[in-house]
Amino acid sequence: MTEHNTGHAARPLTLGRNGRTPRTLRNRLASAPMERNYGTVDGHITGQYIDYLVTRARAGLGLVTTEATYVRADGKGRTHQLGLHTDAMVPGLRRLTDALHAEGALAAVELNHGGRTAQAAVSGHKNVAPSPVPCAVAGGEVPRELTAGECHDLVAAYAAAARRAVAAGFDVINIHGAHGYLIHQFMSPISNHRTDEFAAPEHFLNLVIDAVREAAPDALVGVRVSVVEGPADGISAEEQVAIMAKAHLDRLDFLDLSAGSYDAGEWIVQPGEWKPGLLRDYATAYRRFGLPLGMAGRLNSPAVIEEVLGDGVCDFVSLARAIHADPAFAGGVLRGETYRPCIACNVCIDTLGQGQVTCTVNPAVGRSRVPLPTPGVRQGARVAVVGAGPAGLTAARELALSGAQVTVLDGGARLGGQLALAERMKSTPDFHRFTDWSAAENERLGIDVRLGNQVDSRDLGALVRETGADAVVLATGGTRPGAGFPGADLPGVADVRDWLAARPEVLHPDAGGDVPEAVTIWGADSVAMSLADTLADRGTAVLLVGPQEVLAPESGRRAKILAVPRLEQNPRVRIRLGATIEEYDGGRIRIAGTSRDGADSEWLDAPGSLLVSRSVLPLDGSIPAEDREAVLAREAGVPVVLAGTVVDRSPAIASNAVKSGYDAAQRIAAALAADPATPETEPAPRPYEPVELSMNGAAS
Incomplete structure (x- = not known):
């Protein structure tokens, strides 16, 4: 995929204020602190992870950032998350920063503590937070409320991690104040019910900013901010700006704008149906602070990146999924080169809770192995x-x-x-x-x-x-398996895929095609969910029956974070899960539930075509x-x-x-x-492809 660009992204950017040594990014492209689970269980960086980040520096990024890196062991949120909680982490991270610098990129680390989102089952420690409010999405463990003294101890942990970051050679320290982690928890009325000095939403943030600046006086320091928390009872866009107006901004060199929290994950990693560059409307309010701005949020093409930079919306962009799908995306932005596009399926974020983060379109990442280039074949094969x-x-x-x-x-x-x-x-x-x-x-x-x-x-x-x-x-x-019930051969019964292929106009709102008034779908897999959601959005009444206990169990939470609530809340959609179709008579289906005795059976009106989704049967x-x-x-x-x-x-x-x-x-x-050994059979040379090392740095 190639697109023309006008060069805004290629301009260097110099950061550094108030007498601190300025540092220059060679361009306006930064990698966002995307978690990947490529570290070790005790927080060390691996050869695989170093190669992954260096590959993206080699592709041309101006700033390469580690994932959210925990400052204390009880703040660890992922099994293989990076840590800066002990001095033992420094040598490995120094190997990373040296390698990034050799490729011409600046190196950044994001300091984080999970707070209530950290869970003892992962960290091995009781989780702590401003108030004993559990995070259901993260696992629901009720955190222990921090005393005032313990809050100061955590501030000291951020400072100690910042000193280690300097020792490890990082140019930039990004303080994670977003996404529902500890600093954000102090800001949010959802998670902060305190009555002491830490009730003020900016207080803990300011203590951390001051401590990090004292520990790293010459580093570039910024804060990542959620411009909107997401839930109705969370921090609004206006409230977040007001909080940041009270932050110690004179001690910072930039702000990095993101969005969302664990309770509104769709804002952290946005669905494909949301418009590209969607945070630009929120970024304008932060220009009043006079700090350089970074921005994330569906920046998935050279065109949208050039637009937000050219319009002065932000000063640099934070890229996650686009460069995970292909580091060559940087060359696409900077030089109009070909790259493999992200399709916003969110498999990457959905695999984070299962192990290494992979990618739908790029099979060469996150598989605990070296994705060796495909061997050259003999001439004429x-x-x-x-x-x-x-x-x-x-x-x-x-x-x-x-x-x-x-x-x-x-x-x-x-x-x-x-x-x-x-x-x-x-x-x-x-x-x-x-x-x-x-x-x-x-x-x-x-x-x-x-x-x-x-x-x-x-x-x-x-x-x-x-x-x-x-x-x-x-x-x-x-x-394709058969539908598996009497009546499956009657007119009106079709495989979902055959039905869609025969009606190319049905799902194009601008094509003038008529949508069916009603359909019945047998199966509750991701295909059935997507079709039901799409047809219901265009006014079709849907009956969805499936043996699955939840909708689309093969899909991760983020892949269906908008579709499932829409279906469940739509009065024209009926959903019967944990049920099988026993018979179809052309207008009704007889279904059997999953009661203990297995005897429950009932007839339901089955309007419209009966569409069968293949993965109902293996x-x-x-x-x-x-x-x-x-x-x-x-x-x-x-x-x-x-x-x-x-x-x-x-x-x-x-x-x-x-x-x-x-x-x-x-x-x-x-x-x-x-x-x-035979020169005439040497294969044609392959173009550059990223090579990423395994957990132990060797081929496996």
């Missing part, structure tokens, strides 16, 4: 990829980069497979960016794409003869994938590798499909590897 969904497109690109001549065949009319259907959903409007980028990559790499070409996977020999393939990747998504996993591949390879006469849900028993989501396609490509390339 040909590969046929069956399926143009996320798995097939990923495999095709990787193999083309390795030097193979790749043919992609798909029975559909356009790229993307089921992802192309998701592009039309209300909550996933950015998904088209992956398909558009893939199409451009296909053209750039000379991949032969043959749409409307249905391949019979039972006769791969014919495919091999037709394409001259030396290997085959099957990325067809697997066989794919057939009775035959191991490696056995199926062996059989197919014997029939085809060439290596065959399965990709996507045809092999992967994990949830059928785009993130898993892309990873599966990437792994399939590496297996095929290994089978077709060039002989390094």
Whole structure:
């Protein structure tokens, strides 16, 4: 993906006030303090994490920031979060800052304490907070209320961490005063019910600012601020500005604007349906303070970044998801280069509670391993990829980069497979960016794409003869299970995906298509949720019945943070979970619940079409994938590798499909590897790709 830019982002920015040594960012691009779980369990940085950040510095960022880094052990909120709580952290972080400086970037650390969001199960310590108000989203542990003396002890912990940051070589110290963590908890009426001097929302913040400045007199120091907390009973936009007006701003060098709290997570990591650059309307009020401003918030394209910088909304931008999806995004902003786009699916934030943070569109990050470049293949090697969904497109690109001549065949009319259907959903409007980028990559790499070409996977020999393939990747998504109840073959019953594919105009509000008056959806997976949410938004009455106990269990909380409440609150939407369809008579369904005796059964009116979402029933996993591949390879006469849900028993989501396609490509390339001893078979050189080290710094 490429876009023209006008150069505002490329201008250097010098920070430093009141006699402090100024430091210059080479451009206006900073990495935001995005948590990733790439550290060790005791807070040390790893080779994997250093390489991840250095890769982004090498791509051109002016300022590279660590994640929220805890200042004391009881403030740790993630299993593998970085710490600055002891002197033992300093040597590893010095290796990081030296490496960042060698790439021309300034190094920043964000100091944080989780407060009530930290949980004993993670930190090993009782959590503490301004008041004993639990954070249900974080786990619900009731924190112990800090005494006044303990508040001062925590201030000292911030100061000690700041001294360690200087010793570790950081140029910039960013104090985390946002997102519902400890400093923000002192500001918010939700979490601060005190009556002593710490009842004043700015008091703890000012003590921390003063202590950090005393501990790091020559460092650049800023504060990250949530311009709006989110909940109705939280800090309003106007109240937050008033709090910051009382902050010791003369001791700061910048403000970094973000938004939200744990109780309003959609503001911290914004959904794809929200407009890019959405915090610009809040940033204007902070210009009165005369401090340089950084800003986050859906800054996902060079165009929007140039706009907010060119309009003077902010002085630098804090980038998280865009450079996680591809460090080359920096080159896209600065020089108009091609980059892999973020699609705002929020898999990254949703995997934070499960382990290492991964990415839907970039399979090379967060997998506790070195994503080694796909091996070069022998000269003239040909590969046929069956399926143009996320798995097939990923495999095709990787193999083309390795030097193979790749043919992609798909029975559909356009790229993307089921992802192309998701592009039309209300909550996933950015998904088209992956398909558009893939199409451009296909053209750039000379991949032969043959749409409307249905391949019979039972006769791969014919495919091999037709394409001259030396290997085959099957990325067809697997066989669709039957609906599984009497009446499933009646008119009006259709697979959700077939129904959508046959009605391209239905979900385009501007296309003039008529939406159905009512539909019944069998299944409560993410596909069903997205379709129900989109149709209900356009006025369709929806009955949604599924065996799942919650809506879209395979999706993380942030991926459905807006859609689920909308469905639950819409009077035209009926939801019956934990229920199965036993029978359909053309206008009604008989459902059985999940009561202990299993005898509950009732008939419900089932208006409109009855749409079946595939993941109601699992794919057939009775035959191991490696056995199926062996059989197919014997029939085809060439290596065959399965990709996507045809092999992967994990949830059928785009993130898993892309990873599966990437792994399939590496297996095929290994089978077709060039002989390094034979010069004429050397593969074409690959363009630069990030290489990220494993937890121990070695390949695994």
